[in-house]
Structures are given as C-alpha cells and as structure tokens.
Amino acid sequence: MERWPRLRASIPASDAVRVSGVSLVGFVLLWQLASTLWVPSILFPTPLRTLLALVAMLREGVLPYDAGVSLSRIAIGFLIGTVVGVPLGLAMGLFRPVLVFFEPYVQFFRFVPPVAWIIPAILWFGIGETSKIFLIFYTTVFLVLLNTMVGVSAVPRNQIRSARCFGAGRWQLFLWVSLPATMPHVLTGMRIAMGNSFAAVVGAEFIAAQAGLGFLIIDSGTWLATDRMFAGMLTLGLLGIVADLLFRAIIARAAARYLMPS
Amino acid sequence: MTPTGEGRSIRFLGYAASVAVVLLLWQYLSSRAIIPLLFPSPLSTLRVGLGLAAKGQLQADLWASLARILAGFALGSALGVTGGILMGSFRPARLFFEPYLQLLRFLPALAWIPAVMLWLGTGERAKIALLAYTTVFIVALNTMVGVTRVPRNQVRAARSFGAMRGKIFFLVTIPATVGYMLAGMRLAMGNCFMTVVAAELVASDSGLGYLIFSSRQWMQTELAFVGIFVLGLLGLTADHVFQATSSWLLWRYDGASRGRPTQ
Amino acid sequence: MAYITFRGIDFRYGAQGPLIIRGFHLDLRRGEFFALVGPSGCGKTTILNVLAGFETPTAGEVLVDQQPVRGPQRDRIVIFQEPDSLYPWLTALENVQFPLRVLGVGRSERRARAEHALRLVGLQGHEGKHPAHLSGGMKQRVQLARALVLEAPVLLMDEPFGALDAQTRLILQEELTQIAVRTQRTILFITHDIHEAIFLADRIGVMTAGPESTIKKIVEVELPRPRARGSAAFGELYEETHQILSEEVRRVLRGEDSLL
Numbered sequence: 125m126e127r128w129p130r131l132r133a134s135i136p137a138s139d140a141v142r143v144s145g146v147s148l149v150g151f152v153l154l155w156q157l158a159s160t161l162w163v164p165s166i167l168f169p170t171p172l173r174t175l176l177a178l179v180a181m182l183r184e185g186v187l188p189y190d191a192g193v194s195l196s197r198i199a200i201g202f203l204i205g206t207v208v209g210v211p212l213g214l215a216m217g218l219f220r221p222v223l224v225f226f227e228p229y230v231q232f233f234r235f236v237p238p239v240a241w242i243i244p245a246i247l248w249f250g251i252g253e254t255s256k257i258f259l260i261f262y263t264t265v266f267l268v269l270l271n272t273m274v275g276v277s278a279v280p281r282n283q284i285r286s287a288r289c290f291g292a293g294r295w296q297l298f299l300w301v302s303l304p305a306t307m308p309h310v311l312t313g314m315r316i317a318m319g320n321s322f323a324a325v326v327g328a329e330f331i332a333a334q335a336g337l338g339f340l341i342i343d344s345g346t347w348l349a350t351d352r353m354f355a356g357m358l359t360l361g362l363l364g365i366v367a368d369l370l371f372r373a374i375i376a377r378a379a380a381r382y383l384m385p386s
Numbered sequence: 387m388t389p390t391g392e393g394r395s396i397r398f399l400g401y402a403a404s405v406a407v408v409l410l411l412w413q414y415l416s417s418r419a420i421i422p423l424l425f426p427s428p429l430s431t432l433r434v435g436l437g438l439a440a441k442g443q444l445q446a447d448l449w450a451s452l453a454r455i456l457a458g459f460a461l462g463s464a465l466g467v468t469g470g471i472l473m474g475s476f477r478p479a480r481l482f483f484e485p486y487l488q489l490l491r492f493l494p495a496l497a498w499i500p501a502v503m504l505w506l507g508t509g510e511r512a513k514i515a516l517l518a519y520t521t522v523f524i525v526a527l528n529t530m531v532g533v534t535r536v537p538r539n540q541v542r543a544a545r546s547f548g549a550m551r552g553k554i555f556f557l558v559t560i561p562a563t564v565g566y567m568l569a570g571m572r573l574a575m576g577n578c579f580m581t582v583v584a585a586e587l588v589a590s591d592s593g594l595g596y597l598i599f600s601s602r603q604w605m606q607t608e609l610a611f612v613g614i615f616v617l618g619l620l621g622l623t624a625d626h627v628f629q630a631t632s633s634w635l636l637w638r639y640d641g642a643s644r645g646r647p648t649q
Numbered sequence: 650m651a652y653i654t655f656r657g658i659d660f661r662y663g664a665q666g667p668l669i670i671r672g673f674h675l676d677l678r679r680g681e682f683f684a685l686v687g688p689s690g691c692g693k694t695t696i697l698n699v700l701a702g703f704e705t706p707t708a709g710e711v712l713v714d715q716q717p718v719r720g721p722q723r724d725r726i727v728i729f730q731e732p733d734s735l736y737p738w739l740t741a742l743e744n745v746q747f748p749l750r751v752l753g754v755g756r757s758e759r760r761a762r763a764e765h766a767l768r769l770v771g772l773q774g775h776e777g778k779h780p781a782h783l784s785g786g787m788k789q790r791v792q793l794a795r796a797l798v799l800e801a802p803v804l805l806m807d808e809p810f811g812a813l814d815a816q817t818r819l820i821l822q823e824e825l826t827q828i829a830v831r832t833q834r835t836i837l838f839i840t841h842d843i844h845e846a847i848f849l850a851d852r853i854g855v856m857t858a859g860p861e862s863t864i865k866k867i868v869e870v871e872l873p874r875p876r877a878r879g880s881a882a883f884g885e886l887y888e889e890t891h892q893i894l895s896e897e898v899r900r901v902l903r904g905e906d907s908l909l
Contacts, residue, residue: 148485150482151485151486151489167504167505168505221400224397224400224401224404225400225404226404227401227404228401228404228405229408231622232618232622233618235576235579235617235618235620235621235622235624235625236614236617236618236621237579237580237583237584237617237621238580239496239580239583239584239587239595240583240587240594240595240598240613240614240617241614242587243587243598243599243601243602243610244601244607244610244611244614247423247424247602247607247610248424248425280733280734282729282731282733282734283733283734283735283736285701285703285721285727285729285734286726286727286729286734286795287747287751288702288703288720288721289701289721289722289723289725289726289727290723290726290747290748290751290752290799291721291722291723291748291751291752292751296751300747300750300751301736304736304738305736305738307738319491319492322492322494323494323495323496323497323580326494326496326497327496327580327584327587330496330499330500330584330587330588331584331587331588338497341497341500342499342500342588344500345500345501345503345504346500348504350501350504353500353501354501357493357497357498357501360493360494360497361489361490361492361493361497362492364491364492364493364494365489365492368492381738381739381779382738384737384738384779384780384781385737385781
C-alpha cells in the first residue's frame with residue numbers, strides 16, 4: 125500500500141516541493157475566504173488564528189512535547205521495521221523456500237491498513253508507546269520488504285553474469301553485486317514507509333492515546349478549539365515535509381552513488 | 387523465474403503448506419494462552435465470523451464500508467481525472483494547482499477526520515467527503531503526469547492525419563492517459579481503505595472499522611480478527627480488479643503499460 | 650590442436666523447447682579473431698552463452714584448451730551488447746578494478762592495473778565517472794577494459810557495437826583491432842554487420858537460419874592488418890559473405906526451415 129507514485133527513477137532534488145510564491149499567497153487567501161464565508165469561524169479558523177494558536181502552543185511547550193512523542197514513536201517503529209524488513213526482503217528475493225513460506229502473509233496483510241490493528245494492539249500492549257510503535261513497525265516492514273524483494277529480483281542479469289565470469293563466489297555476489305544493486309529500492313521503500321508512518325501514527329493517536337499530535341488534534345477538536353486543531357494539522361504536514369527532505373538529504377550525502385541510474 | 391505449469395502448482399502447495407503450518411501453530415498457541423481474550427484461536431475466530439455472517443451482520447458491515455468507499459472513490463476519481471486533465475493540458479492550471487498537490491501530499495487524509503466530523507457530523511457525508519479527498523489528489527497527480535507524457539509522436543502523427551484538437555484529445559490523449567489514471571486510482575483505493583477504517587474506528591456505528599472497534603465493547607477479540615481478515619480480503623479483491631482492468635487495457639491500448647504503480 | 654572446440658552441440662531451452670542449434674562444430678585457434686554472423690534468431694548468442702558457461706548444451710561438449718567448460722570462469726570474459734553489466738554505483742575505475750577485487754588483488758596493484766587498462770582503451774581522464782555519465786561508446790570501452798584487466802585469454806563479444814552510432818562503431822572497430830593485435834587474445838565476436846566482420850576477423854563463420862542452425866560456411870579473411878575498407882579484396886570478401894548470408898536471411902523472411 126503506497127501513497128504516491130514514484131514519478132521518476134531516482135530522487136533528484138528538483139522533485140522536492142516547488143512552491144510558487146503566488147500559489148502560496150493564493151492558498152492563504154482562499155483559506156481566509158473559506159473560513160470567513162463558508163463555515164462559521166468557530167469551526168473553521170482563519171489563517172491568522174491558526175498561526176496564533178501555533179505560537180501559543182509552542183510557547184506552552186505543548187506542541188514540541190506532542191510532536192516529540194509522535195516522532196519518537198515513528199522513529200523507533202521505523203527503525204525496527206527497516207531492520208526486520210530489509211533482511212527478510214533480501215531472503216525472500218534470493219531463496220525460494222523463504223519466499224514461498226512468507227509470501228501468502230505478505231501478499232494478504234499488505235492490504236490490511238495499519239490502523240485496523242490498533243484495537244488488537246492496545247489489547248496486547250496497552251495504551252502506551254508500544255502499541256503505536258507496533259503499528260509503525262507494521263507499516264514500515266511491509267513496504268520495505270516488498271520494495272527490497274522487488275529490488276533483488278530486478279538486478280540486471282548481466283551484472284550477475286559478469287561477476288560470475290570474474291569468479292565471484294556466492295557471498296561476493298551477494299555483498300558486492302546484489303546488495304548494492306538493491307539499495308535504490310530499499311531506500312525508496314524506506315522513504316514511502318516514512319511517509320505512511322505519519323498517517324498511521326496519527327490514526328492510532330486518534331483512537332487510543334494520551335499524547336502525540338494525533339491526540340492533540342482530536343482532543344482540540346473535541347473541545348472545539350479548532351484553531352489549535354488546525355495548528356496541529358499544520359505541524360503534522362510540516363513535519364512530514366521536513367522528514368522527507370531530511371531523508372533525501374541524508375541519502376544524497378551517504379548513499380548517492382547507490383542511486384545512480386545505469 | 388517464469389512459472390511453468392508444474393512450477394506453479396508446487397508454489398501453491400508451498401503456500402498451502404505454509405498457511406497450514408501457521409494456522410496449526412496459532413491454534414496450538416492460543417489454546418495454551420494465558421487469556422483467551424488476548425489471542426483467540428483460528429477456530430474460534432472462524433466460528434464468530436460464520437455466526438456474524440449467518441445473522442447477516444457481517445455482510446451489513448462489509449457493505450457499509452464498501453458503499454462509502456465506492457461513493458467517495460467515485461467522486462474523488464471523477465474530480466481527480468477532470469482536474470488532472472486540466473492541469474496536464476493548461477499550463478496556468480498546472481502552475482496554480484500543482485503546489486497544493488505537492489504540499490497536501492504531506493497532510494494525510496486521516497488528519498482531517500476530526501475536522502470533517504466537526505463540520506459534517508459523523509454520518510455518511512463526512513466519510514464520503516474524506517474518501518473523496520483521499521482519492522482526488524492522487525488521481526489528479528497521476529492523471530496530470532499521464533497527460534504530460536503522451537508520446538509526442540503519437541500526437542504529431544494524428545496532426546499529420548489532419549485531426550483537430552478535439553479529436554486528438556479523445557482519440558490520442560485519453561487512451562494514452564488511461565493507464566496512468568488507473569495507476570492513480572489503484573493507489574488511491576489503497577488509501578481509501580486506510581481512511582475509511584480510521585474514520586469508522588473514530589466515530590461510526592457500522593462498517594468493518596466499527597466491527598473491529600466493537601470487539602473492545604463486547605470483549606470479543608474474535609470480532610477484531612474477523613474484521614481485519616475481511617478487510618484484507620476486500621483489499622486484495624479490489625487490487626486484483628484493478629490489475630485485471632489494467633491488463634485488459636494494456637492489451638487494448640498498449641501504451642498503458644507505462645502507467646504502472648511502483649511499490 | 651584447436652584451442653577452443655565446439656563438438657556436436659545441440660541446444661534447446663527446457664525439455665520441450667524446439668531445437669535451436671543442431672550439430673554445431675567449430676574449432677578456434679589460439680589467438681584467433683573469429684566472427685560469427687547469421688540471421689536474427691539463429692542462435693549466435695546461444696553459442697556464445699554456451700562457451701561462456703551461462704548455458705549448458707543439450708548435447709555435445711565445449712572444450713577450452715582441452716578442458717570441458719563447466720560454468721563461467723576467468724579465462725573467458727563476456728562483453729555484452731547492453732552495458733547494463735557495468736555496476737552503476739561504481740566509477741569507471743572501480744568497475745575495472747572489480748574483477749581484481751574478486752581475485753583478492755591488493756589495492757595499489759588493483760589501481761595500477763585498472764588505470765593501465767583504461768589507458769589501453771583510451772579512457773584516461775574518465776576514471777572517476779559513473780556509467781550514468783558515460784556515453785554508449787565509453788561504456789563499451791569500460792567493459793573492454795574490465796575484460797582486459799584480468800588478462801583473460803578468451804574474449805566473448807556479443808554484438809558489442811550494435812547499439813552505437815555508426816561513427817563510434819568505426820572508431821571502436823579500429824581500436825579493437827589494435828588491442829587484439831597487441832594482446833593476442835582469442836576472440837569470438839558476434840555481429841550482424843558483414844563489413845565489421847571482415848574488418849576485424851581472421852575467419853568468419855556464417856550460420857544457417859534457425860531452427861536447428863549450425864555453421865554453414867567459414868570464410869577466411871587473409872588480409873593484412875590494418876585493413877583498408879574500400880579495397881578490392883575487401884569488396885570481394887564482402888560479396889562472397891553476403892551471398893552466403895543472404896540466402897539464409899531470405900529463408901527466414903520466407904518463413905522456411907533450415908535445410909539441415
């Protein structure tokens with residue numbers, strides 16, 4: 125389950141958000157209009173009120189706290205999910221028995237949205253961190269696994285053949301050819317998983333949480349503090365953008381060579 | 387690794403064996419479990435599921451979720467395709483709207499649930515609106531990409547045969563874009579499942595999400611498992627429908643192969 | 650004694666596939682440049698793959714220096730038509746170093762030998778570039794350098810210049826001739842282009858059209874190198890080879906089976 129199409133083969137910097145100034149201003153204006161004309165202002169805060177709420181929550185420390193809680197849940201779940209997903213994906217791509225064993229579950233449960241598991245998760249792990257981390261783990265592991273699996277089988281045959289000509293043994297083939305060749309797919313999977321993780325954690329925090337951005341949003345909504353609610357949503361969107369940019373930047377630094385097209 | 391007839395049946399045997407092993411293990415472990423509430427056995431889940439089906443309850447919930455998805459998805463797709471075509475065909479439209487698409491990518495539809503429920507209540511309207519929102523952006527973006535990627539030479543060929551703008555649009559642009567539209571719709575469908583389940587978990591009195599939620603109320607974890615399982619089946623079926631449609635279109639229009647979603 | 654021997658090679662894919670190659674016999678001398686031409690689909694690449702050790706023949710055997718071929722080995726390096734065998738995450742230099750790395754050669758020696766090989770193919774100055782930043786012709790040269798760095802006695806080249814523009818092709822043909830003369834490798838070279846074959850090879854083998862193809866005729870090219878493309882002798886050889894080949898090509902176009 126993936127959020128957005130991969131529009132280009134690699135992840136060039138130009139693929140990042142290109143916002144024209146006019147559009148942004150237009151957006152804010154539209155927002156202002158909508159909030160004053162369409163729905164009563166109490167239910168649809170103006171941009172100004174949202175901004176004020178944002179600042180207030182920052183000063184109160186509420187926003188950094190809740191954002192931090194959500195982010196830490198994402199970070200831990202994402203890490204564990206990657207650590208499990210990559211080796212498993214590699215194993216499934218390389219060894220038939222492993223593939224045949226795990227495939228029914230992978231191909232079935234990838235269609236079950238992570239949020240659906242929140243209820244069993246809080247039953248097993250309580251209402252605290254673990255249940256949310258479990259959900260993020262679930263989100264991440266499938267995407268990373270699937271992408272890795274696809275990546276392994278997409279290594280060009282001639283790359284393998286050449287290496288065999290040069291006398292590469294099984295391990296050398298794996299470490300020096302299959303693994304580097306799969307990296308772009310692994311990184312794509314991780315990037316998509318990161319994006320989906322934000323949605324998953326927010327969903328989980330709507331339903332069963334006492335802290336986190338999702339909790340902040342729904343709690344504010346319950347008290348009709350819509351300006352705070354919108355501020356929370358805005359923060360969520362911004363965090364998503366920042367996380368994505370950060371991810372790309374890290375990759376560009378550390379792993380640029382693995383993203384080269386052939 | 388092309389599946390021969392023989393190879394395929396071995397594969398299926400392998401799947402069956404794997405599933406059988408896991409089911410048996412599950413059954414064994416849950417019979418030894420500390421609290422049956424925590425982890426009901428497959429048999430127990432099956433029993434509850436069949437019971438629900440017998441009462442017609444399961445079908446009702448399934449249909450509730452499905453109906454919402456279909457309505458929201460249809461609405462969102464219609465808007466998305468229209469918007470995407472406009473953006474792909476007219477530069478000003480694209481320049482104006484594309485940033486919104488790129489920005490709103492990062493605000494998941496889920497995040498709007500509390501807001502939309504404040505505005506539209508907790509009934510069908512709210513859910514359908516959410517689903518339409520979920521769908522429209524992905525479909526629009528994909529459609530737009532499709533329109534901009536119509537092979538230039540196809541358009542040129544049509545022009546040299548004397549086709550005017552309108553004809554080119556319907557006979558060249560649309561067929562070439564259909565693959566991309568489908569790709570976007572397939573992705574959007576997956577997200578719709580996520581949104582509808584979340585919305586039903588937050589506030590609903592029907593649907594598969596509600597079914598899962600009710601497991602807490604009734605202290606019957608089987609209900610959650612049944613809901614999850616049916617959800618998976620539904621998602622699988624939907625995806626297969628899309629794949630089949632894409633293959634058929636691929637066969638018909640040939641250029642549609644470029645509109646394949648990447649995972 | 651022949652250096653490379655194909656003896657009674659039959660080939661089909663899988664147990665039920667049609668017989669693509671039937672009764673293929675060929676002897677190659679050490680240090681010979683042998684071009685294999687034939688109509689599309691006649692199985693030239695299959696023969697190369699069998700010699701490389703990527704495919705096992707259904708019947709018959711292949712010997713290199715009296716030893717039967719049992720899978721890919723360092724004495725026979727393949728150069729593919731598509732340069733997708735180059736590793737995109739490695740620079741040109743690192744790509745050429747790769748076989749030495751597999752062998753366990755030390756870093757400084759690796760580097761020196763790789764740099765030398767790249768100089769040999771005229772790519773000095775481009776060592777630090779990744780394949781993505783190299784032109785088609787340059788990528789093929791990197792493949793060549795990579796094959797040469799191991800000093801493998803046998804080079805298997807599968808239409809290596811087929812995807813390049815005509816000018817680059819001519820230049821690379823000249824360079825390949827020089828390298829072949831200098832390094833005395835045994836080369837099996839597959840091509841569609843008769844001009845190319847006559848320019849490069851000592852002997853040309855024309856294959857029959859498939860299925861069940863085999864060698865139809867071997868043409869000796871006894872012109873001294875470097876060869877003048879416009880010479881009368883060149884032209885005669887072209888006519889002769891073209892005659893033989895076009896019979897087969899016509900057979901394919903008419904949809905007939907090979908007579909053998």
